[in-house]
Amino acid sequence: MTIAEALRRGAAALRMAGIEDAELEAEVLLRHALGLSRAHFLVRLQDELHPDDERRFRDLLQRRRAHVPTAYLTGHREFYSLDLFVAPGVLIPRPETEHVVEEALRIGHELLARQERVTLVDVGTGCGAIALAVAQHLPALRVLAVDCSPAALAVADLNARRLRLAGRVTFLQGDLLAPVHEPVDIVAANLPYIPSHVIPTLQPEVRDHEPRQALDGGPDGLRVIDRLLGQVPSHLRGGHGTVILEIGFDQAKPLRALVAERLPGADLTFRRDLAGIERVAVIHV
Ligand SMILES: C[S@@+](CC[C@H](N)C(=O)[O-])C[C@H]1O[C@@H](n2cnc3c(N)ncnc32)[C@H](O)[C@@H]1O
Incomplete structure (x- = not known):
């Protein structure tokens, strides 16, 4: 799965859970999982997502769907x-x-x-x-x-x-x-x-x-x-x-x-x- 595809799926999962601004939230969490700045993230959208990063992202999405605030998940x-x-x-x-x-x-x-x-x-x-x-x-x-x-x-x-x-x-x-x-x-x-x-x-x-x-x-x-x-x-x-x-x-x-x-x-x-x-x-x- 590419980073772009993971982003789309993540946003859809958050939207289904009733999270507002699902696209933005998914991007913040995926960037956090990857440890990337926005600029680096955007140029790597077509790269394959490493399984470790995919696991980290899935865990963050699960906690966000349980309404844990994004700032507690990223720590910032x-x-x-x-x-x-x-x-x-x-x-x-x-x-x-x-x-x-x-x-x-x-x-x-x-x-x-x-x-x-x-x-x-x-x-x-x-x-x-x-x-x-x-x-x-x-x-x-x-x-x-x-x-x-x-x-x-x-x-x-x-x-x-x-x-x-x-x-x-x-x-x-x-x-x-x-x-x-x-x-x-x-x-x-x-x-x-x-x-x-x-x-x-x-x-x-x-x-x-x-x-x-x-x-x-x-x-x-x-x-x-x-x-x-x-x-x-x-x-x-x-x-x-x-x-x-x-x-x-x-x-x-x-x-x-x-x-x-x-x-x-x-x-x-x-x-x-x-x-x-x-x-x-x-x-x-
Ligand atoms: C609404 S938060 C504000 C935190 C921070 N000033 C901010 O704006 O992000 C209120 C803070 O007041 C603290 N607090 C509540 N009652 C207090 C008290 N009686 N004496 C000292 N701190 C108190 C809470 O622990 C909490 O950290």
């Missing part, structure tokens, strides 16, 4: 131009979270123009996505990253070393801001924000394979964020700073009420994602 996800390692036990970073990085970099630049030391903490760092992207693009910033999950921190630490950013981010294990014992200027967080009752309705890739503690935000989705807002005032330098939060598509209004209660007098604005949804809250305290 691109985020803010960084090639991040991901594995089961850690959330796969999403494109909308790049808006959190953009806001953190914008505010980081503004603060660095005014003060010598600026510290950012990424709360719920997962595979390290926000912290590592910020550290890569703004080396003058001090970057801390917290997660309660040892599995997530192990992946984040591996990513830091692979990206040669190991000395640039300090990883801490614990609950929200509890392990942070120095004043911070920027709190950036993509914490769990999906209401518990919505989780059974999510697509199987998310519901059955991504860690529940990365998704479940309690009855209204805002329980973890609410606890973070309660901790913020005592951790900001001189009681002032900026909190940048990713939220769900319908959470702008309830978040406004929480901020009014937890951080009275704070200024809250929202940044929309590419779908026009108020996705990132920027709170100046």
Whole structure:
């Protein structure tokens, strides 16, 4: 069987299993099985597929048909131009979270123009996505990253070393801001924000394979964020700073009420994602 034929059959198998973008997914998995870049893959389409590669591809297709996310099968996800390692036990970073990085970099630049030391903490760092992207693009910033999950921190630490950013981010294990014992200027967080009752309705890739503690935000989705807002005032330098939060598509209004209660007098604005949804809250305290 040629590589092109294997690709056609793989795409058909994924389509039958109801996987969206079956052609693209089959290509990503076949390239992973062969260890080829896209350019090398395209010039080898008429080559015969080696039986070992065919076995590897078949195994990947079987797991993808069982709705294991492609990023867990390949071990990679691109985020803010960084090639991040991901594995089961850690959330796969999403494109909308790049808006959190953009806001953190914008505010980081503004603060660095005014003060010598600026510290950012990424709360719920997962595979390290926000912290590592910020550290890569703004080396003058001090970057801390917290997660309660040892599995997530192990992946984040591996990513830091692979990206040669190991000395640039300090990883801490614990609950929200509890392990942070120095004043911070920027709190950036993509914490769990999906209401518990919505989780059974999510697509199987998310519901059955991504860690529940990365998704479940309690009855209204805002329980973890609410606890973070309660901790913020005592951790900001001189009681002032900026909190940048990713939220769900319908959470702008309830978040406004929480901020009014937890951080009275704070200024809250929202940044929309590419779908026009108020996705990132920027709170100046
Ligand atoms: C939605 S994931 C986001 C991961 C990463 N920031 C990203 O955007 O890809 C939320 C992360 O918060 C962590 N988390 C949940 N509750 C936490 C808590 N109370 N304290 C610290 N981390 C928490 C989870 O382990 C998970 O890694």
